Amino acid sequence: DEALVAVAANFAEVAEGLFPIFKDKTGHDIIATIGSTGKLYAQTLEGAPFDAMLSADTATPERLVADGKAVDGSSFTYAVGRLALWSANPARIDGDGRAVLEDPELRYVAIANPSLAPYGAAARETLQALGLWETLQLKIAIGQNIGQTFSMVSTGAAEIGFVALSSVLSPRAGGQGSRWDVPQEFHEPIRQDAVLLEHGADNMAAKAFLNFLRSPEAVKVIESHGYAIWQGDEGRPD
Amino acid sequence: MELTVDLRVDLADFSLEVRQAFASTGITALFGPSGGGKSTLLRAIAGFERRAAGRIVFGEEEWLGPDRFVPTHRRGVGFVFQDARLFPHLSARGNLDYAWKRAAKAEAGFFFDDVVGMLDLAPLFSRRAGQLSGGERQRVAIGRTLLSRPRLLLMDEPLASLDTKRKSEILPYVARLPAAFGIPIIYVTHALEEVTQLADRIVALEAGRAVAAGGVAETLARLDLPGVQGRFEAGAVLAGRVAGQDAALQLTLVDLGGMSIEVPGIGLSPGAEVRLRVRARDVSLALDRPQGLSIRNMLDGRIVAMAPEADTAYAEVLIETAGQQLRARITRAAVQDLQLREGQPVVALVKSVAFDRQALPRAPADGGD
Amino acid sequence: MELTVDLRVDLADFSLEVRQAFASTGITALFGPSGGGKSTLLRAIAGFERRAAGRIVFGEEEWLGPDRFVPTHRRGVGFVFQDARLFPHLSARGNLDYAWKRAAKAEAGFFFDDVVGMLDLAPLFSRRAGQLSGGERQRVAIGRTLLSRPRLLLMDEPLASLDTKRKSEILPYVARLPAAFGIPIIYVTHALEEVTQLADRIVALEAGRAVAAGGVAETLARLDLPGVQGRFEAGAVLAGRVAGQDAALQLTLVDLGGMSIEVPGIGLSPGAEVRLRVRARDVSLALDRPQGLSIRNMLDGRIVAMAPEADTAYAEVLIETAGQQLRARITRAAVQDLQLREGQPVVALVKSVAFDRQALPRAPADGGD
Amino acid sequence: MADMEIPDLGPLWLTIRLAAVTTVVLLVLGTPLAWWLAHTRSRMKSIIEAVTALPLVLPPTVLGFYLLVLFSPNSTLGGLWLSATGSTLTFTFTGLIVASAIYSLPFMVQPLQGAFEAVGRGPLEAAASLRAGPLDAFLTVATPLALRGYITAIVLTFAHTIGEFGVVLMVGGNIPGRTKVVSIQIYEHVETIDYASAHVLAAILLVFSFSVLMAVYTLNRRFPVHAG
Amino acid sequence: MADMEIPDLGPLWLTIRLAAVTTVVLLVLGTPLAWWLAHTRSRMKSIIEAVTALPLVLPPTVLGFYLLVLFSPNSTLGGLWLSATGSTLTFTFTGLIVASAIYSLPFMVQPLQGAFEAVGRGPLEAAASLRAGPLDAFLTVATPLALRGYITAIVLTFAHTIGEFGVVLMVGGNIPGRTKVVSIQIYEHVETIDYASAHVLAAILLVFSFSVLMAVYTLNRRFPVHAG
Ligand SMILES: Nc1ncnc2c1ncn2[C@@H]1O[C@H](COP(=O)(O)OP(=O)(O)OP(=O)(O)O)[C@@H](O)[C@H]1O
Ligand SMILES: Nc1ncnc2c1ncn2[C@@H]1O[C@H](COP(=O)(O)OP(=O)(O)OP(=O)(O)O)[C@@H](O)[C@H]1O
């Protein structure tokens, strides 16, 4: 079988790593369409032939269920994002991020758009928790998503930025720079939910893939990319 | 096919109102001062002027009517524009081919070479419009239009930018077109010489109205025409028949109906009708036939009218000779000296060289005037 | 300021090579067959032709040299184009104002009204170029150029699209410009009439070479010029002085140096130099002075040369009279009848009306020919 | 910046096809519209001209969103299309073409209109007097004289369609092999920090486009049409 | 689709300023370039023409990414700019203008070049013979005769800058009051499924743009310049 899965851009790299394993294991083909969660939502609403969605948030799958476009009860958290304050300059961030954020020499700090990207919301919460949100207002450059935010930092346009830990850890990023892994208590957990869509309600491949995401094999891959696994409301991942 | 026009064109500060029939054969000169409406009339006939209202009928076809507007390409008119309007993206040759390809080709293909030869276009073939001189452009434009084999040829001052020599080469060719291809021509010009050398009829336009129309002879003989043209070029046209040829001296004897005159050799066989324009300024008057003069044409006649021109040195004298009318323009001083009066018999002296060299046969089929 | 030109322009199939000085006053006619290079030369002088190589010097200024190219707007030349080139985005008035605003204005402002009046431009003021007739466009273009008060005026067939009447109104005005404003004019034309009425000098261009150059009288008198122009218009120019006026009969008596002739009134005071063009076809010959003729000008002379034209009915006869040369074109039949020979005394008969009406004073400052 | 292997070139072909088809479609539709605008005296002219330019002012994604809504089988248009053709306009190549054409309309119409206006009536009258009918005159006279306008229009339309991805992404849904064009692919690579692949693809795209453009301009110089 | 209250209009003004400034900057830079291209016989012409169109073929975000690299203080250009002006090109209004100008360059240059070519040398020669210097002739003759080209160029540039957001987003960093333009704002509303606000903003933008365009076209009709 074959399934068309809509994947949030930040998870695209991981997803692409998972497909071959899944194929080996089950023989099913997965085709991914990558986009921002908002766009994927609008498209699903207008009849896009997506069978499942790996969203970057929890709200969208919920909304899709409410709209009748997703199978009720099929959603679950497949990954939890980790936020990192990162600079392409290996000497810029030394230990605690607070010092560099309070540095008057700092020109720009990049974050993802808090209203679009969960990583952005988390970054804002972090800055609020640090009590720096107000003072940094004019230094905040906003990327539309976590990928753009990473671009802003990696090109040096912004000296530092709150990016996904998964991006920093990606072999594509080249492993340079300095970072501060934001402690998870600074923000709400960045839960990314997957959901089976109406279009794929009877698609074996889609269902199998969603199950596969929860398999230890998949979890290992996901974690290796810098994501955590949701342990339920009672317990926070380490 | 006759063209009848009953038109009204209202432009910003100008209105054209013309009701006129144009004969189905030969050449009609559209004549008149600059801004008189000649181009506007021509454009309306061609179907370029959407503001034209009224009727245009060509033969059986109604081109313009209350509910009818036949577009230009269906009218089959050829138009030589005042500004040549060559296609700038094509070479001279390309321009000619453009017309030739779309022509209604009944006859054989020699016509193309014919036109090219007559207008001497071959040396220009490879040039673009931008690489041609003013006169060359106009020659190509004329050739292009001829090659499209129109059913009615409209020419808007086609020869204004050509030198005298070229002009005298092309004029006879144009003059032969109506007879050769059976197409009528309406020909706009400022040059009275072109009128007399070419035209069978004149329509004079002034301020948007046809102020005079008719055969060339009658119209030119009218004394009020100078207002249109300036007095310098006015004259009269004599009709006659070829009576004989003197090959050695290159002279043709023309019989004007009783009297005969010599004109430079025109290669026509005896009996052929010819039309000779005599400019008033080329006619002198004598009381008796003088002797020992190089002027060889002496026509006995009678003064029928005399009009001294105020403010000038001249007087216009209308003479009847051989049943036709001739105009002479002489000084008022001469009138005084010779004591000329209306009714008086005089001898009109006409230098034979004063005849237009290209005096041309009237189109045989023409019964219009 | 004298203009000297030593130019070479190589175009695709044509090369112009001219080495010529143009006098600093008066009007030089640039004359020659279509495609001869007249426009190309004018464009090179104006600085439009980047392919021009050589030297152009105007007075003290080098306009073109080995390392020098003065752009048009710094040359201060006015150019009347063969195609009027009005600015289509401006009204006629706007076009005039455009020039007037940029003119070097030393004198008072009456000049504007002067030009407008002479060319009768006021009725056209509000029209756009697209709303003007061909002749009207050209009139506006002439006015526009005059209003820019150039230091050198280049005119490319400015009057070709005008009717005879208009032309005869505008010609005298153009003729007066060099004297009135001290600017020389180079004037391209096909019409010999315009040459004689206007020009002080002629430069004849053929196939890119200057084939003849000099004073109007000498150049036109040359028997080989007809090759350029066609024989019909050839003639000679007589120089004389005003001897007296007959106001009642509107005649002016001109002294040719011993002999006198009458011409239509030209309002000049006695003593003024004048130039009169006599076309060969307007001159008749007589063995003795005839009587009772309306022709009043009889000049005693002697035949100095005679050239029968093969293939035509004509012979050209060169006559010396009053120390000047006159040409007559008569039939070979007349030569036979009158038994004319070189050296023979004859009387040249010239209809006074045959003089150009606009026979004009030579520019007083002109010592060029 | 690890692997420099050549990325998947499928989206590139899809893009070229899309750009080519869109350009052709717009040539066919834009030419009569531009011609009409250039020659009409209708009072509607200014309105139509303004409307023609409007697709530009919306952000592509937003325009894409509205087109998505318009094309969706839930809408009247999309529903009609579905019942007429059996397939949807959304998430199909056909839909991409329609969307691109709408978005790029001004790039086609505006330069053409300007070129037709510059040609004017003169040459058309000349052609008509040589028995060329309107279509004939249009093809053999107006078109070559407006060549420069066509080049501008084609270049802007083609290049813009290649680069565009906001509308395409929204309406097409980024489905590999069907609606995933190279602009989206590059965009994805940048978004997913796969800069190496992005560089390679961008370079290929630039070289390809540069070659096409150079060819167009060189041909135009070789066979020029000058108004002067 | 809940609240219909008017959204924050700050970004709209910023957008209009950006579009206006970009258009003016491109008018100033694009005019001489288009003029040169229209009149040169240089062999470089085709190359420059092709290069001019290249910004279009890259997806805006990707172009934005490369501009970000180019403008970043770590780069030569960005570094020079920083030391010369004391502020960066990235994440500033100035940077937005530069980026928009680069992206919209073809929209300005191509129609202008076409219009200048259509005007030809004739009218310029006439102007020069009336003592108009090159600049004078350019302003008083070439410009009005190329008016239609200017309108096309300005409309395409202005409208496109208004709608563009890929480049702007990347280079500008979406900083409220400084670089947050309305296209980003609408985009955000669509992405966050706040369709009501998106509709309102899009409607405002469309009405505004339509009015501007109508005004331009109506003025152009009122004072037309025809080549024929
Ligand atoms: N489109 C137009 N709008 C307004 N008036 C016009 C228009 N075209 C021509 N006219 C005016 O109509 C009159 C007649 O013009 P037309 O071109 O017919 O004259 P014409 O007899 O051909 O003159 P010419 O011998 O100078 O070419 C002129 O006064 C001209 O100014
Ligand atoms: N741009 C050009 N490229 C190539 N040949 C040209 C170019 N311009 C003119 N010519 C040629 O140069 C010759 C001279 O042209 P020019 O315009 O100077 O003639 P002209 O004497 O003004 O003729 P006319 O009286 O017909 O206007 C012509 O044979 C013409 O075809």
Ligand SMILES: [Mg+2]
């Ligand atoms: Mg006319």
Ligand SMILES: [Mg+2]
């Ligand atoms: Mg010429």
